[in-house]
Amino acid sequence: MSIAASLPVARAQRNLAPLCVAAASFLLLLVSGDSLLHDPDTLWQIKVGQWILDHHAVPWTDFYSLTRQGEVWLSTSWLSQVLFATTYSHWGWAGPVILTAAAIALAMGLLLAFLQRHLDLPYALVFCLLAMTLAAPHLLARPHVLALPVMVAWSGALMTAADRGRAPSFLLLPLMVLWANLHGGFVLGLALVGAIGLEALWCAAPARRPALMLRWAAFGVGALAASCCTPYGVDTLLGAARILSLGKSFSVIAEWRPADFSAFNPFAGALLGLLGLALTRSLTLSPPRVLLILGTTWMALAHVRSIETFGVIVPLVLAQPLSGWFRSVPDASRGLRMAPGAPGALAAVAIMLAAASASAAFAARHSFAFSATQTPVAAVDVLAERKAARIFNSYGFGGYLIVRDIRPFVDGRSELYGEKFLMDYFAAEDGRDVAGLLRMLDENKIDATLLTADSPAAQMLDHVAGWKRIYTDKIAVVHVRDNQAAASK
Structure with a gap:
């Protein structure tokens, strides 16, 4: 017994x-x-989710990037994106x-x-x-x-x-x-x-x-x-x-x-x-x-x-x-x-109610904020004022550019860009291929760059004729084409 x-x-x-x-x-x-x-992909996931809610459809092609616009892209995480977008729209x-x-x-x-x-x-x-x-x-x-x-x-x-x-x-x-x-x-x-x-x-x-x-x-x-x-x-x-x-x-x-x-x-x-x-x-x-x-x-x-x-x-x-x-x-x-x-x-009910009430009390008093290192607000404001449209950006800034309705050169959707593009991009951005960087900027008619403060590419552009640094903070560096310097050369 x-x-x-x-x-x-x-x-x-x-x-x-x-x-x-x-x-x-x-x-x-x-x-x-x-x-x-702390992940820039969260930003574009919410953006895509909101697009799905607004259009009652899922994307079949890319309409966000500068370099892959119109190419095939399937959002295999569409339901998660909708859930993130819905909760964000209601509760921030x-x-x-x-x-x-x-x-x-x-x-x-x-x-x-x-x-x-x-x-x-x-x-x-x-x-x-x-x-x-x-x-x-x-x-x-x-x-x-x-x-x-x-x-x-x-x-x-x-x-x-x-x-x-x-x-x-x-x-x-x-x-x-x-x-x-x-x-x-x-x-x-x-x-x-x-x-x-x-x-x-x-x-x-x-x-x-x-x-x-x-x-x-x-x-x-x-x-x-x-x-x-x-x-x-x-x-x-x-x-x-x-x-x-x-x-x-x-x-x-x-x-x-x-x-x-x-x-x-x-x-x-x-x-x-x-x-x-x-x-x-x-x-x-x-x-x-x-x-x-x-x-x-x-x-x-x-x-x-x-x-x-x-x-x-x-x-x-x-x-x-x-x-x-x-x-x-x-x-x-x-x-x-x-x-x-x-x-x-x-x-069991008491445990769930206690957790729910504690969560509600904490959420009401705490203001959650996205990682500042992934959101170069001031730098993008400078680019917006100059009406820069073709921007070469660091990989981690792609999500924020999408949120700001600016087409990124590259973002976290790696499968969209493919192996060769990503290998060439990272070699250029990491400073391992200076000629490749300059070629990318010219072939894609880039008029401004948005790079992390410690980016090797940003340091190199400081010494390249035809480019000048116009903004710097702890998060990002902005360079634009210097037409006068290019003409004098």
Whole structure:
């Protein structure tokens, strides 16, 4: 009887722990909400979202840039852009901050719920904290964050099905529809169907494998079809593929660069910890699980933006094999204890109401502001006064120029510009190709430049005949053509 009575209590604890973690994460992120507004892409995401709302359509071509106007561009994150634009129009910067914080908090709560299927609460919390720490540099008000809880739910549900030796339920397919409309990262979800499906087949009895393989294959076909349930249809896959075809230009875009181990960082610590765990405990995994870990590790090593994927997928893959490793935590120290039934439900409601009221009170007293380093207001005011129309800009200023209805030379839509253009641009802007810089300025009939204060290109233009600096502050430098100097030359 005592064992039977303890089961509802443990279940209530498991139900409330993810909610408590989600509420705590949300409040923490809200208090530090300005840190979510440090990416220039947020600016043009909101601009595109507002265009979609105004025109009741999605863009098929570019109409923002100076150099790619009219070329094919599909907004594979259109739903996220609409959500950001809607919240911004109603609540200013508080809207995107709250929306982003809620998405991250939901992702952490879901991750804890999946991990608690196999691990006691303290160990599951360690993995959740690790995942949030690894993702921290990339937690920004951008579409990939709104898709983060969908990624956790999709990955966790697939691993749960594999752990139980079953095929996933077709009821999961609406998650793929949502993911494909939120962010182009849905291709990871499609890849996970095959990778996790191999784990289910590996662990199944030989007699069950043919039928199980057919069910996983049917689910994979359904997931592929679901990913095309967007305004772009099958072209959604082509739009996502363009992002992955940037080749060498990945090395010059900060979030796509390889991981840097010149100094110790959380990702390095996680890799060393994983290696140490395997060596000291003789960790044995099935080949498909090994491939999953190796695959996500390679992604994180190749591109820093994939480190958050590593932080989510690896704990989900390890949870079931690690369930027998750790000694169970004594009942007295398991943490939150709540009565089952109505008291537990009331506690959940109280947690949500407390988080909501605290959030409303903080948002009413705090004015969120976008990063000043990404918004060269004064410099653009100078350009607007001079009626400059063809501007060569630093990569990070493209989003702000779009918001100001000025066509940027380049912006964060890397897939629009392509590998060659980006490689030539960064070589010119970084000072590695002076001749290329001057050629770009002449061929594109540039009449002004808007560069960061520490840009090598800005320093070079100070010494180039035909150009003069007319404005400088801590954020940006403006150069314009000096026709008199060019004539005297």
